[in-house]
Amino acid sequence: MKCCYPNCNQDASSTWALVPLCVHHHKSIEEETGKYYHRNSHERIPYDQRENYLNISSQIPWSKKEW
Template sequence: MHPLCKMPGCTDRATATFAQVPLCELHHDEIWVETRHYYTKHQQGADRDTRPQYRKIDSLIHWSRKRMGRLK
């Protein structure tokens, strides 16, 4: 059985992962477009609002939890 997409509010079947977080095809594509844009524009360290899709799942990503001090 395939897990569901972890994007809040999405009930589609996960078909891919981003940073080991299961996502449906639509949200996976959105995250990658957003990520490429973020790093292509050299906005590293820029305002977090520049990655709204990533921010929806950052609490599920290991290195984000560690950076936020939420790693147990």
């Protein structure tokens, strides 16, 4: 199975919210999610700055419909 991140043709090695992703895109979304849920509110990123996550959110059945 191939990575479902836009314009990526690498093999998927895992999933994020049921979306198959390659190692690189999984790691980038994982890091970005850590920043989004950061304990310190001054270091959190807003939802609209979750660029990597938003690139796959339309493929996630339960995601916010902001795309």
